[in-house]
Amino acid sequence: MTVRNFGKFTLRFRPYTLELRHVFTVSTASRTTTPAVLAELEFEGVTGYGEAAMPPYLGESEASVLKFLNQVDFSGFDDPFLTADILHYIDGIAPKNTAAKAAIDIALHDLLGKIMNRPWHRIWGFNPASTPYTSYTIGIDTAEMVRQKVREAAPYKLLKVKLGLDTDKMMIETIREVTDKPLCADVNQGWRHREEALEMAHWLSERGVVFLEQPMPKEQVDDNAWLTENSPIPTVADEAVQRLSDVRKAFGVYNGINIKLMKCTGMREAHQMVELARALDMKVMLGCMTETSCAISAAAQLAPIVDWADLDGALLIGNDAFQGMEVVDGKITLPNRPGIGAVPLSAAHQTQ
Numbered sequence: 001m002t003v004r005n006f007g008k009f010t011l012r013f014r015p016y017t018l019e020l021r022h023v024f025t026v027s028t029a030s031r032t033t034t035p036a037v038l039a040e041l042e043f044e045g046v047t048g049y050g051e052a053a054m055p056p057y058l059g060e061s062e063a064s065v066l067k068f069l070n071q072v073d074f075s076g077f078d079d080p081f082l083t084a085d086i087l088h089y090i091d092g093i094a095p096k097n098t099a100a101k102a103a104i105d106i107a108l109h110d111l112l113g114k115i116m117n118r119p120w121h122r123i124w125g126f127n128p129a130s131t132p133y134t135s136y137t138i139g140i141d142t143a144e145m146v147r148q149k150v151r152e153a154a155p156y157k158l159l160k161v162k163l164g165l166d167t168d169k170m171m172i173e174t175i176r177e178v179t180d181k182p183l184c185a186d187v188n189q190g191w192r193h194r195e196e197a198l199e200m201a202h203w204l205s206e207r208g209v210v211f212l213e214q215p216m217p218k219e220q221v222d223d224n225a226w227l228t229e230n231s232p233i234p235t236v237a238d239e240a241v242q243r244l245s246d247v248r249k250a251f252g253v254y255n256g257i258n259i260k261l262m263k264c265t266g267m268r269e270a271h272q273m274v275e276l277a278r279a280l281d282m283k284v285m286l287g288c289m290t291e292t293s294c295a296i297s298a299a300a301q302l303a304p305i306v307d308w309a310d311l312d313g314a315l316l317i318g319n320d321a322f323q324g325m326e327v328v329d330g331k332i333t334l335p336n337r338p339g340i341g342a343v344p345l346s347a348a349h350q351t352q
């Protein structure tokens with residue numbers, strides 16, 4: 001645990017390796033662990049928790065997050081409520097580093113919520129009863145493993161299927177042998193040709209797929225826009241949208257956006273992205289990386305105002321370090337606790 005004291009603020013952080021329950025395969029890679037860094041921000045005896053999770057394809061690593069957090073200097077601040085100033089300063093320390101910035105943003109929000117003694121969904125004015133079901137992700141795998149994962153997903157009402165390899169039809173047909181639940185499909189930019197993508201969109205729509213995430217590479221703007229124009233089911237941008245400034249570019253190219261705290265620097269910007277997407281009449285999906293219930297509970301504070309949630313990140317790991325948002329009968333259930341509502345699991349949280 002690194003401890004850094006700055007006047008009224010103390011920042012603590014330590015690496016934490018997330019162990020995945022299953023080898024996780026998407027169209028670009030496979031892996032069994034995800035590096036993360038857990039952070040704490042303390043002010044006048046109140047501690048907020050934050051987290052950075054760094055799937056390798058986003059370009060951050062344990063080393064880059066630790067380097068960033070070692071550059072953070074709170075000595076110019078003595079009021080945690082100056083979030084606009086503090087987070088503007090954090091964002092300006094270095095470009096990118098979105099997960100590292102999210103660790104600070106989440107810890108600061110948790111700290112403030114605790115000082116105000118209210119959960120963030122309450123501070124924002126959202127109805128906790130309005131949360132959507134969360135999807136549960138089925139990675140690309142053999143037919144036998146897919147059947148097993150679908151059975152494990154029994155409590156979930158919506159399944160998210162990873163597509164984008166030459167096994168797409170096998171994946172869907174295998175799932176359809178086991179369940180008729182609605183599906184959403186995440187292609188992770190795996191398709192290349194728009195006519196084939198449109199053919200697949202029809203084929204998937206006929207088999208109960210309700211939306212299509214990032215069908216083609218984000219660089220193929222015209223192809224993605226053409227598909228969106230012609231597709232029988234909505235398209236959602238994921239890789240094409242990271243931060244607030246990307247929402248405008250996705251307008252007219254996709255029907256919706258997938259917001260993730262680790263891409264967009266945290267809760268403050270995620271909230272702004274939801275508002276902008278709504279103003280543009282776009283759909284909003286709330287997603288995640290493999291994360292502990294810390295970052296998942298932070299994202300879940302926005303769940304009452306989104307169309308779809310894919311907040312299964314903590315369910316896919318075997319060593320969660322927090323108790324927080326829970327999935328009850330497939331539905332996101334927000335804890336009525338201040339801040340982000342995440343409590344460290346003492347056994348997992350040895351502050352060495």
Ligand code: MG
Binds near residue numbers: 188214239
């Ligand atoms: Mg995705």
